[in-house]
Amino acid sequence: MQEHKIYIDGQWVKSESGRTFLSLDPATERPIGKFQQGNENDVKKAIDAAEDAYHKWSEIPAPKRGEVLLKVAELLKKEKQRLGKLVATEMGKVMPEALGDVQEAIDVFEYMAGEGRRLYGHTTPSELKDKFAMTIRMPLGVVGLITPWNFPIAIPSWKLAPALICGNGIVLKPSSDTPLCAIELVKILEKAGIPKGVVNLVTGPGDTAGKELIKNDKVRGISFTGNKDTGEWILKEAGLKKVGLELGGKNAIIIMPDADLNLALEGALWGGFGTTGQRCTAASRVIIDRSVQKIFERNFVDRARRLKLGAGYDKKSDVGPLINKYALEKTHKYTLFGLAEGAKLLTGGRRFGSKGFFYEPTIFTDVSVNMRIAKEEIFGPTVSLIPVNGLDEAIEAVNSVEYGLSSSIYTNNIRNAFKAIEKIETGITYVNASTIGAEVHLPFGGMRHTGNGTREAGIEGINEFSETKTVYIDYSGRLQKAQIDVVKD
Numbered sequence: 001m002q003e004h005k006i007y008i009d010g011q012w013v014k015s016e017s018g019r020t021f022l023s024l025d026p027a028t029e030r031p032i033g034k035f036q037q038g039n040e041n042d043v044k045k046a047i048d049a050a051e052d053a054y055h056k057w058s059e060i061p062a063p064k065r066g067e068v069l070l071k072v073a074e075l076l077k078k079e080k081q082r083l084g085k086l087v088a089t090e091m092g093k094v095m096p097e098a099l100g101d102v103q104e105a106i107d108v109f110e111y112m113a114g115e116g117r118r119l120y121g122h123t124t125p126s127e128l129k130d131k132f133a134m135t136i137r138m139p140l141g142v143v144g145l146i147t148p149w150n151f152p153i154a155i156p157s158w159k160l161a162p163a164l165i166c167g168n169g170i171v172l173k174p175s176s177d178t179p180l181c182a183i184e185l186v187k188i189l190e191k192a193g194i195p196k197g198v199v200n201l202v203t204g205p206g207d208t209a210g211k212e213l214i215k216n217d218k219v220r221g222i223s224f225t226g227n228k229d230t231g232e233w234i235l236k237e238a239g240l241k242k243v244g245l246e247l248g249g250k251n252a253i254i255i256m257p258d259a260d261l262n263l264a265l266e267g268a269l270w271g272g273f274g275t276t277g278q279r280c281t282a283a284s285r286v287i288i289d290r291s292v293q294k295i296f297e298r299n300f301v302d303r304a305r306r307l308k309l310g311a312g313y314d315k316k317s318d319v320g321p322l323i324n325k326y327a328l329e330k331t332h333k334y335t336l337f338g339l340a341e342g343a344k345l346l347t348g349g350r351r352f353g354s355k356g357f358f359y360e361p362t363i364f365t366d367v368s369v370n371m372r373i374a375k376e377e378i379f380g381p382t383v384s385l386i387p388v389n390g391l392d393e394a395i396e397a398v399n400s401v402e403y404g405l406s407s408s409i410y411t412n413n414i415r416n417a418f419k420a421i422e423k424i425e426t427g428i429t430y431v432n433a434s435t436i437g438a439e440v441h442l443p444f445g446g447m448r449h450t451g452n453g454t455r456e457a458g459i460e461g462i463n464e465f466s467e468t469k470t471v472y473i474d475y476s477g478r479l480q481k482a483q484i485d486v487v488k489d
């Protein structure tokens with residue numbers, strides 16, 4: 001079995017720990033490679049390399065840095081099929097989604113390459129004569145990127161591309177469930193000509209390799225996507241670093257009686273069972289008006305039962321496996337919570353097959369907002385149908401959880417649509433589309449406990465990886481005092 005290395009200062013090396021771990025194909029439980037269990041010393045070296053390298057990188061004009069990013073996008077395009085197959089094998093998602101994961105990376109590198117010709121600050125009049133005022137962007141310095149497994153190419157890219165265009169030095173610590181995807185991505189960055197030391201990659205456990213990144217004083221920014229509890233811990237431990245957190249979700253689709261019910265059905269299936277429910281934007285709740293509950297339930301269950309479970313790389317599969325044994329156990333634990341709390345199980349509720357981490361698409365109905373399956377993130381193929389009477393009750397139900405990432409409403413009534421947009425407290429709201437479908441040129445992120453207010457992607461994504469410098473240029477040739485001098489004609 002191939003042993004993979006970590007990438008420090010432009011060299012592929014073994015970890016100082018002398019230890020390795022395995023990454024498994026979640027459909028077969030077969031190992032796909034051996035990976036370095038990076039430790040604190042590896043991370044320290046990676047941080048030092050990034051610190052040395054970023055000064056030169058940031059001196060390269062941003063449009064030139066953009067050219068390197070464009071090269072990354074071109075190489076990703078060439079390698080799309082191979083990388084898609086790798087995503088399907090290591091993470092488990094079905095091929096069309098795995099290719100989408102790579103496409104998102106292509107999109108963000110292209111988008112951020114263009115950002116190299118903007119990186120806008122703003123200019124504004126000064127309150128004094130003969131004085132010029134503007135803002136410019138500066139890199140943070142060394143940034144730590146800590147990523148999950150569910151978008152193993154896209155999420156690291158969502159962070160790498162803006163961090164690079166802003167001129168930072170980087171240490172990437174990917175999830176131990178998908179280290180090979182991160183390694184292959186970094187090899188593409190290397191091939192595209194990112195100078196040595198600018199991007200470093202350390203695989204290994206969160207509580208050693210990840211922790212060093214959080215604690216190390218040379219690191220100026222942390223961009224983390226993952227679980228809420230990990231995110232809260234990071235925020236406490238990171239001291240005065242700039243921290244961006246993209247955490248969990250408990251997203252909901254509202255279905256009004258005036259909706260196109262067929263369209264809503266497609267949206268609920270895609271939102272609930274796409275990526276086996278393992279998206280931060282997954283529609284794990286469907287809030288349904290009681291007047292259409294029965295007919296929707298019947299059709300939803302019928303279609304869910306027809307979904308074909310199988311390995312992501314098998315063309316016949318509609319739904320892939322869960323990521324690991326822990327996820328399988330967690331999903332089943334929530335089935336037991338649902339039953340114990342009195343929800344009605346309409347379909348699923350058990351493991352599928354004996355090899356691989358497959359779980360049947362699971363639908364509960366007559367779920368109330370206080371039940372754990374309606375409140376907590378399961379991150380599996382479990383959808384809770386919550387019946388309500390009318391829009392006000394529906395919106396109240398959407399807002400009854402601690403998270404606030406994505407939401408959706410199916411309605412043909414413009415007043416319902418705008419009321420939902422206005423009242424739902426989530427970072428993203430879709431109208432007549434599922435809770436899934438972010439595009440890289442718009443901001444992405446959530447309200448409430450989904451994060452700490454930062455946004456990724458789009459122009460706002462640049463903020464996480466840059467500092468604003470305010471510049472005053474006084475060309476009056478005399479001492480001028482803001483707020484004190486009175487300007488005369």
Ligand code: NAD
Pocket residue numbers: 146147148149150151173174175176204205206207209210211214225226227228230231233246247248249279280377379405445446450
């Ligand atoms: P996780 O928090 O377990 O792990 C994420 C990363 O953090 C991994 O690389 C892990 O090794 C690292 N880590 C763990 N403990 C750490 C520590 N003490 N210090 C530093 N690093 C540490 O999350 P996961 O299971 O990989 O991902 C699933 C979660 O991610 C879900 O909650 C999902 O909603 C969330 N997610 C959010 C978004 C978003 O944009 N809001 C996108 C995708 C996934």
